[in-house]
Structure formats: C-alpha cells, structure tokens
Amino acid sequence: xxxxxxxxxxxxxxxxxxxxxxxxxxxxxxxxxxxxxxxxxxxxxxxxxxxxxxxxxxxxxxxxxxxxxxxxxxxxxxxxxxxxxxxxxxxxxxxx
Numbered sequence: 001x002x003x004x005x006x007x008x009x010x011x012x013x014x015x016x017x018x019x020x021x022x023x024x025x026x027x028x029x030x031x032x033x034x035x036x037x038x039x040x041x042x043x044x045x046x047x048x049x050x051x052x053x054x055x056x057x058x059x060x061x062x063x064x065x066x067x068x069x070x071x072x073x074x075x076x077x078x079x080x081x082x083x084x085x086x087x088x089x090x091x092x093x094x095x096x
Contacts (some may be wrong), residue, residue, distance in 0.1 A: 017076060
C-alpha cells in the first residue's frame with residue numbers, strides 16, 4: 001500500500017495525471033446492448049499512451065466490440081499558485 005502511494009507520487013512528478021475512461025462496448029452475446037467498463041490509471045495527456053495500450057489489448061483479446069470511450073483526467077501535483085481573492089481581513093487588538 002505504501003509503495004503504491006510513492007509510485008503514484010513519482011508518476012505525478014513525471015507529468016502523469018490520474019485518468020479515468022468510461023468505455024462503452026457491445027455485449028458479445030447481445031450486440032444490440034451496451035455495457036459500461038470504467039478504467040482508471042495514471043497516464044500522460046493528451047496522447048494517453050497507457051490507455052491506448054489497454055484499448056489495443058481489449059481489441060485483440062476481449063470479445064466485446066468497443067462502441068465509445070470518454071476520457072477525463074486531473075492534474076495531481078501542481079506548482080503552488082497565488083491569487084488575490086479580493087477580500088481583506090483586519091486583525092487587531094481590542095476595540096477594533
């Protein structure tokens with residue numbers, strides 16, 4: 001478990017993002033019906049080589065023909081950013 005956290009941090013520092021893909025595919029025995037499979041791993045946007053390898057594996061070894069794939073990714077580790085929020089708080093002694 002601890003090793004997985006370090007692996008995730010290492011990947012994020014190398015530019016990988018947590019990526020989720022919703023994969024719709026035709027059920028092998030009932031091609032008119034669609035089934036959903038959710039895939040998640042760390043990958044590099046915008047080319048997504050890890051996801052592409054998984055989809056290539058799917059097409060070669062899994063019977064359900066792919067219908068569509070929707071991808072979302074989130075940057076994990078980012079440099080700190082400062083922004084002015086337009087508020088001011090005054091802290092003072094008594095009577096203020």
